[in-house]
Amino acid sequence: MILLQTIDLRKQFGETKACDGVNFVVNQGEFLSLVGSNGAGKTSLVNLISAQLTPDSGQILFEGKDITFSPVHERIKAGIARSFQIVNLFDGLSVFDNVALSIFSREGKAVNMAALADHDHAVRAECLDVLGQFGLRDKSAALAGGLAQGERKLLDVAVAYALRPKLLFLDEPTSGVSTRDKGQIMDTVSSVVRAGTVTAVVIEHDMDVVFRYSDRIVMMHEGRFLADGTPAEIRANNEVASILLGAPLST
Amino acid sequence: MKADVPRISYRPKLLLGLAAILVLVFLALLPLYLGIYQTQLLTYGLIASIAALGFNLLLGYTGLLSFGHSAFFGIGTYTVAFLARDAGIHSMELYILIGLPIAALASALLGYICVRHTRIFFGILTLALSQVLYSLVLKLFWITGGTDGLRVTRPSLLGGTLTFTGGGAYQRFVHAYYYYVLAAFALCVVMMWVIVHSPFGKALQAIRDNETRARFLGLRIRRFRWIAFLISGTFTGLAGILWVPLNGVTTPDVTLYWPVSGDIVFTALLGGFRNFTGPIVGGLVFTYLKTYAVATTEYWQFLLGVVLVLLVLLLPTGIVGALSALVNKLRPKEKIA
Numbered sequence: 118m119i120l121l122q123t124i125d126l127r128k129q130f131g132e133t134k135a136c137d138g139v140n141f142v143v144n145q146g147e148f149l150s151l152v153g154s155n156g157a158g159k160t161s162l163v164n165l166i167s168a169q170l171t172p173d174s175g176q177i178l179f180e181g182k183d184i185t186f187s188p189v190h191e192r193i194k195a196g197i198a199r200s201f202q203i204v205n206l207f208d209g210l211s212v213f214d215n216v217a218l219s220i221f222s223r224e225g226k227a228v229n230m231a232a233l234a235d236h237d238h239a240v241r242a243e244c245l246d247v248l249g250q251f252g253l254r255d256k257s258a259a260l261a262g263g264l265a266q267g268e269r270k271l272l273d274v275a276v277a278y279a280l281r282p283k284l285l286f287l288d289e290p291t292s293g294v295s296t297r298d299k300g301q302i303m304d305t306v307s308s309v310v311r312a313g314t315v316t317a318v319v320i321e322h323d324m325d326v327v328f329r330y331s332d333r334i335v336m337m338h339e340g341r342f343l344a345d346g347t348p349a350e351i352r353a354n355n356e357v358a359s360i361l362l363g364a365p366l367s368t
Numbered sequence: 369m370k371a372d373v374p375r376i377s378y379r380p381k382l383l384l385g386l387a388a389i390l391v392l393v394f395l396a397l398l399p400l401y402l403g404i405y406q407t408q409l410l411t412y413g414l415i416a417s418i419a420a421l422g423f424n425l426l427l428g429y430t431g432l433l434s435f436g437h438s439a440f441f442g443i444g445t446y447t448v449a450f451l452a453r454d455a456g457i458h459s460m461e462l463y464i465l466i467g468l469p470i471a472a473l474a475s476a477l478l479g480y481i482c483v484r485h486t487r488i489f490f491g492i493l494t495l496a497l498s499q500v501l502y503s504l505v506l507k508l509f510w511i512t513g514g515t516d517g518l519r520v521t522r523p524s525l526l527g528g529t530l531t532f533t534g535g536g537a538y539q540r541f542v543h544a545y546y547y548y549v550l551a552a553f554a555l556c557v558v559m560m561w562v563i564v565h566s567p568f569g570k571a572l573q574a575i576r577d578n579e580t581r582a583r584f585l586g587l588r589i590r591r592f593r594w595i596a597f598l599i600s601g602t603f604t605g606l607a608g609i610l611w612v613p614l615n616g617v618t619t620p621d622v623t624l625y626w627p628v629s630g631d632i633v634f635t636a637l638l639g640g641f642r643n644f645t646g647p648i649v650g651g652l653v654f655t656y657l658k659t660y661a662v663a664t665t666e667y668w669q670f671l672l673g674v675v676l677v678l679l680v681l682l683l684p685t686g687i688v689g690a691l692s693a694l695v696n697k698l699r700p701k702e703k704i705a
């Protein structure tokens with residue numbers, strides 16, 4: 118079943134075509150990776166879908182409904198959430214508060230000013246549960262700004278995940294962390310996302326990570342889709358290999 | 369899952385509540401040992417703290433620096449003056465009941481315009497709009513009294529239970545009014561404390577720290593800023609309502625001119641705008657500082673300017689911020705096992 122679809126989506130910055138007629142389909146329940154070299158248009162595509170950018174033309178359909186010009190809060194309400202390439206947290210707030218805010222926002226409780234935030238038992242229980250799933254429960258009282266980079270990456274995803282989205286975009290969840298931490302982060306993220314039956318689209322450069330965790334891989338190049346297939350199909354695609362690595366991909 | 373959730377610890381909040389009650393008792397006992405002038409000065413200090421508390425919801429918690437809070441203070445004072453002169457009302461409770469919605473409405477209107485921008489543009493807009501109001505009050509002298517302002521007689525308190533006429537009325541008023549303002553101050557502190565620790569308060573802090581991420585949590589940024597502006601202006605309006613019966617007169621220069629906004633900014637900086645108690649301490653200290661500076665030298669603005677420069681250079685986190693840093697430094701470090 119198609120969850121998200123873009124039809125002939127276009128976005129241009131000056132002479133540069135960030136998205137050049139992109140027809141993108143995300144099916145419900147899949148763990149999809151969006152790959153491509155720097156400047157391929159991956160983040161621009163996610164920015165268009167998440168309403169950080171407005172398309173020049175084309176259409177974005179989510180669950181069959183046109184959301185092309187819907188504001189951010191409506192897309193989030195519809196079930197689209199995202200994390201960011203550069204970790205984007207509330208550094209002055211605790212780890213607990215970072216996640217709790219997502220839950221308050223989702224539940225429409227963020228405007229409540231007559232009760233203490235940490236006395237909402239339901240939110241507190243869910244928040245600690247989410248933090249537990251991401252291995253951050255012990256850090257719940259720490260300031261988000263004081264976490265290690267790997268933990269910050271996980272918290273970034275946890276904040277988006279706590280919105281209980283139907284579709285979650287993860288923009289380079291392992292960038293800037295050590296090779297050892299990459300595996301841990303992706304193990305955690307993929308297990309949480311799959312257990313929560315969330316459809317995930319991951320932008321990732323590390324092809325080992327991509328092949329290991331993805332159900333489907335879509336490759337972008339110069340604002341267009343170059344290839345779309347299972348990890349085995351992409352591995353066998355020589356054009357992909359030559360663009361990504363300049364050589365065939367190892368098996 | 370629920371059995372696994374640790375219980376909420378009420379101990380820190382109980383200790384905080386106990387400390388607050390002790391401070392309140394201390395403040396309640398002070399007039400027994402102070403003269404009438406000092407009691408009056410302390411009342412002004414508490415009123416300044418209420419204004420600063422409101423102001424700091426915008427600066428400290430939302431990250432918006434307003435240079436136009438004199439508008440709300442002035443609206444509070446002039447509402448009382450109009451009610452006294454034109455409606456013949458002399459009840460403090462009616463001043464508050466009628467004045468607060470007017471201050472809230474004015475805050476909502478000005479806020480609707482101002483929160484469309486942030487940073488310097490927000491500051492300039494608030495300054496400009498407040499000075500438009502100042503000019504109007506100054507020029508419409510047949511309504512507002514112009515530079516002479518409007519006089520306000522001593523109102524009755526507690527629904528007419530306490531009236532102040534006859535011999536010693538001024539002393540009795542100052543004494544009773546101190547407790548009236550102290551009660552309002554305590555209520556304001558509790559209300560603001562709940563607001564900044566509520567989901568709404570957390571959302572404001574999130575918007576202050578990272579607007580982009582807050583937007584991607586589904587928070588409607590402008591709406592949150594507008595509500596914060598409304599609350600902030602209403603608190604400052606209340607300060608104006610409480611101030612004018614004590615002062616007896618309101619004039620544009622004393623309540624609406626831009627230096628009044630500057631005083632409120634100074635107050636928050638002095639106490640420290642990145643903590644809850646900073647503006648409260650700032651309000652009290654600034655009142656004494658300004659009063660004694662004015663009494664000591666004709667160059668009192670220069671003296672306050674020097675204090676401000678030193679404050680920014682040496683105590684950027686304000687009095688409370690510096691004290692809490694000192695306490696943290698002196699606190700024995702936990703041994704690392």
